[in-house]
Amino acid sequence: MKLKFTITTSKFILKLFTAILFLKLLNCTSLAQTRIYATEQANGNSGLCAGCTVTDPGNATNANHSDFARLNITLGLLVPPSTYQTLIFPATNRPAAGTPVIVKLGTGDQLLSASLLGAVSLQAYNNQLPVGNPVFASTLASTLNNNNQVEVALSPTQNYDRVKVTLNGGLVAGLSNFYLYGAYFNVPGNTACDAAVDELNGISAGLLGLGPNVGGVVNPQQAADENLTTSSTLNAGVGLAGAYAQQTVVFSNPSVLGDSVRLTLSIPQTLLDAGVLSNIQVSTANGTTDNNDSRNLSSALINVRLLAADASGRKAIISFAPAATFNRVQLRLGGGIANILSTLNLYGAQRLIPQPVVSINGVVSNQTSVCAGSSVTLSAAAKANTVFRWYNIAAAGTPVFEGNSFQTPALTTSTIYYVESVRNGCINASERAAVIISVNPVPAAPVVANSAVSVCSGQNASFIAQNLAGVNVNWYTAASGGTAIFTGNTFT
Numbered sequence: 001m002k003l004k005f006t007i008t009t010s011k012f013i014l015k016l017f018t019a020i021l022f023l024k025l026l027n028c029t030s031l032a033q034t035r036i037y038a039t040e041q042a043n044g045n046s047g048l049c050a051g052c053t054v055t056d057p058g059n060a061t062n063a064n065h066s067d068f069a070r071l072n073i074t075l076g077l078l079v080p081p082s083t084y085q086t087l088i089f090p091a092t093n094r095p096a097a098g099t100p101v102i103v104k105l106g107t108g109d110q111l112l113s114a115s116l117l118g119a120v121s122l123q124a125y126n127n128q129l130p131v132g133n134p135v136f137a138s139t140l141a142s143t144l145n146n147n148n149q150v151e152v153a154l155s156p157t158q159n160y161d162r163v164k165v166t167l168n169g170g171l172v173a174g175l176s177n178f179y180l181y182g183a184y185f186n187v188p189g190n191t192a193c194d195a196a197v198d199e200l201n202g203i204s205a206g207l208l209g210l211g212p213n214v215g216g217v218v219n220p221q222q223a224a225d226e227n228l229t230t231s232s233t234l235n236a237g238v239g240l241a242g243a244y245a246q247q248t249v250v251f252s253n254p255s256v257l258g259d260s261v262r263l264t265l266s267i268p269q270t271l272l273d274a275g276v277l278s279n280i281q282v283s284t285a286n287g288t289t290d291n292n293d294s295r296n297l298s299s300a301l302i303n304v305r306l307l308a309a310d311a312s313g314r315k316a317i318i319s320f321a322p323a324a325t326f327n328r329v330q331l332r333l334g335g336g337i338a339n340i341l342s343t344l345n346l347y348g349a350q351r352l353i354p355q356p357v358v359s360i361n362g363v364v365s366n367q368t369s370v371c372a373g374s375s376v377t378l379s380a381a382a383k384a385n386t387v388f389r390w391y392n393i394a395a396a397g398t399p400v401f402e403g404n405s406f407q408t409p410a411l412t413t414s415t416i417y418y419v420e421s422v423r424n425g426c427i428n429a430s431e432r433a434a435v436i437i438s439v440n441p442v443p444a445a446p447v448v449a450n451s452a453v454s455v456c457s458g459q460n461a462s463f464i465a466q467n468l469a470g471v472n473v474n475w476y477t478a479a480s481g482g483t484a485i486f487t488g489n490t491f492t
Contacts (some may be wrong), residue, residue, distance in 0.1 A: 032253050032425025034189040035197060036095075037061070037182055038087035038162070041069075047081035049074050049414045052169075054085050061087060065198045066221035068106060068179040071167040076483040080170025087183040088162040095185045097158045103165060104181035104198075105137060106149040110207055114138045117150070119175050123164045124156035134166070139143070141320070148202035149181070191252045192285060193426035194351050196224035198250040201234075203301045206243035207236065214238070214341070218248050223346040224249055228264055230346035231312075234333040236279075241336035248330040249349040254286055256385075256423070260321040260352045262331050264343040271337065277304065279342065280332035282318065284326035291324040294332075311344050353430035356380035356388055357421045360435065367436035372412050378419070380433055381406040385424040394418055414439045443471050464492040 001209050003270040031376060041061050043050035051074035053157070059067035071083045089105075093241035096100065101161035110116065117138035124131040152161065155390070163359045167178045183348060189199075199220050207215025215237045218467055223232035234245040261284070278283045282302065283294035297318060327348050335342045359369045359379045370376060380388040398418075400406075418432040447466040467474045467489050474484035475491045 001127035011312040021297070032191050034185070034252065035184040035187040036187055037065075037184045038089050038091060040088040041085055042088070043069075043083070043085040045073075045081055045083045047077070047079050047169075049081035049083075049169075052083040053080045054083060057085060058271070060085060060182050064221055065104070065182055065224075068181045070108075070177050070179055071165070072177045073167055073169040073175075074486050075176050077169065079277050082168045083416050084164055084166040084168050085180055086162050086164040086178075089183075090184070091298050092162075093187070094159070094161045095156075096162075098155060099158070099185050100153040100155045101163050101183055101185050102153050103163060103183045104135075104149065104151050104200075105165075106179035106181060108171060108179065110148075110175075110179065111205060111208070112148060114141070114203075116132070116175055116178075117141055117152075118170050119212060120178055121166045122152065122203070123169060124154060124155045124160040124165060125162045126158065126160045131158045131160045137338075143221040145172075149179075149200045151200070161405055177185060180348050181255045188425075190425055192226075192428050193253055193423060194353070194378070195226050195251070196249045196349055196426045197252045200225040200250065201232075201288050202246055203236075204242070204244045206240050207230060207245065210237060214247060215240075215243065215345070217245055219313075220247060223247055223348055226348065228347045231266065231347040233343060233345050234331070236333045236335035236342035238341050239336065240336045240342075244332050246330055246332040247346060247347075248285075251327045251329075251351050253425070254327045255322070255351055256326045256353075257325065258354050259326075260319055261326075262350045262352055263329070264314040264315045264347040265318060265350075266310065266314065266347065267316055268343065269309060269341055271342065271344070272306075272314055272461065274337050274340060276337060276342070276344075279336065281332040281334070282320065282321045283330045283332070284324065285328040285330070286325050287327065291322060291323060291326060293324065307473060352425070353421050353423055353428075355433040356421050357429050358419060358433055360437075366434060367438070370411065370437040372439050372441050373410050374439075375410050376408045376437055377405060378408065378417060380419055380421075383421065385423075387422050389416045389420050389422060389429070391420070391432065392416075394434070408437070411437060411439045443468065446473055464490050 031199055042058050043054040043057050051072060053072050055070040057069045069085055071085060076290050111369045114150040118136050120137040123134040124477040128492050135154055137152045140154060141150050152452045165180050165181050171332045201217040203216050209403050212218045213237055216235055218233040220232045222230040232247060233406055234247060236245045277297040280297045295301060301320060303319045305317040331343055331346055358366055361377050388404055389399050390401040392400055415437045417435045420432045421430040423463060451465045455459045472487055473489055475486040476482050476484055
């Protein structure tokens with residue numbers, strides 16, 4: 001009888017049988033949106049009113065969405081005046097009928113209320129022709145949880161190219177000015193879904209009149225500029241129990257369940273020593289719908305990773321996974337710590353797509369070992385509206401494959417592959433998941449001490465293969481293929 005034997009290392013099998021599973025993604029329509037902002041403006045007033053002006057009118061159409069134009073009126077006139085500013089969209093990109101226009105409004109050192117918004121009206125126009133009737137902002141705003149700022153949406157029923165915002169005198173006692181930050185509408189298009197596009201901020205009544213360096217938000221747009229070296233600063237006063245400053249970071253599109261939030265903060269060590277984490281809250285919302293998920297940073301549902309200190313304090317990475325769809329994340333800093341200014345810096349907020357869940361040859365894992373010359377099938381768990389890109393480097397580079405299932409070439413050296421999730425409509429990707437494949441060299445052919453043995457009929461023959469550390473010897477009855485009949489160095 002002729003015997004064939006092979007050897008394998010104790011952890012590796014010489015032959016790997018794999019199948020490639022190609023999963024076809026459904027061709028789903030992207031829900032991503034990009035904003036088209038008004039880029040031109042006109043302004044004026046009605047009535048005899050020298051003080052009815054617009055201060056810094058260009059701020060409502062520039063690229064900094066925390067800048068504002070201020071609409072002013074003079075109080076106490078016999079005939080109540082009005083001041084208006086019209087924001088005009090680019091001629092190359094005009095909204096169609098039924099497209100909502102969103103206008104960002106605010107107050108200075110006053111808290112927003114339905115009463116105050118009742119002095120502001122919005123009117124759509126198509127060139128110089130009015131579209132519909134003026135609508136008061138108080139009927140358009142469904143939430144005022146940012147205290148000093150609000151976005152209101154108007155949905156004209158005909159084509160339009162501009163929106164006129166008017167501050168009407170005589171409707172609200174004591175209201176002499178209002179802030180207009182800008183206007184935009186949404187169109188389908190690819191966007192950076194992880195990056196903030198705007199912010200809203202405000203304070204509680206206890207901080208009114210203190211100025212932003214004591215009670216307010218300084219440099220608010222720097223929390224939404226995609227630059228983690230710049231920051232806004234939230235100040236909530238000294239020892240003012242119940243007072244707070246807050247900032248809401250706005251994303252362009254709603255999240256998908258499973259997405260998470262990452263905030264980068266800097267907190268003075270004196271506040272950390274005083275237990276400030278219980279005075280810092282995070283919450284999410286989807287548009288004007290509050291998710292009612294507010295919790296402080298001492299919650300077990302929030303991950304707080306403290307980093308090295310710098311000149312501004314102790315850096316901290318805050319991460320959590322909301323249980324509901326969201327496109328807004330709010331950070332609120334409470335006061336009430338005696339003799340210490342409650343303050344922190346917000347460098348930015350990111351919305352993270354989950355890393356892919358990887359299977360290797362059908363088993364969920366991120367590492368495996370194979371013999372040299374073997375191929376491995378790597379698969380990412382399918383997700384709706386998501387494609388997967390596979391790389392052989394940790395960052396940047398060109399994908400070696402795009403799809404759910406990737407079969408590697410025959411491998412001769414240990415290799416690390418990386419895979420990222422890319423959601424339809426998003427130009428950004430998830431963080432890459434690493435897949436480690438350790439390649440073990442194929443052992444040399446075994447040496448059998450007595451490879452030819454003569455025996456009489458009915459007698460046993462014994463064969464002994466050289467003992468090698470970490471190597472299993474398999475014995476066969478066929479020159480190739482087949483099933484091993486014994487494993488071990490000595491076969492009888």
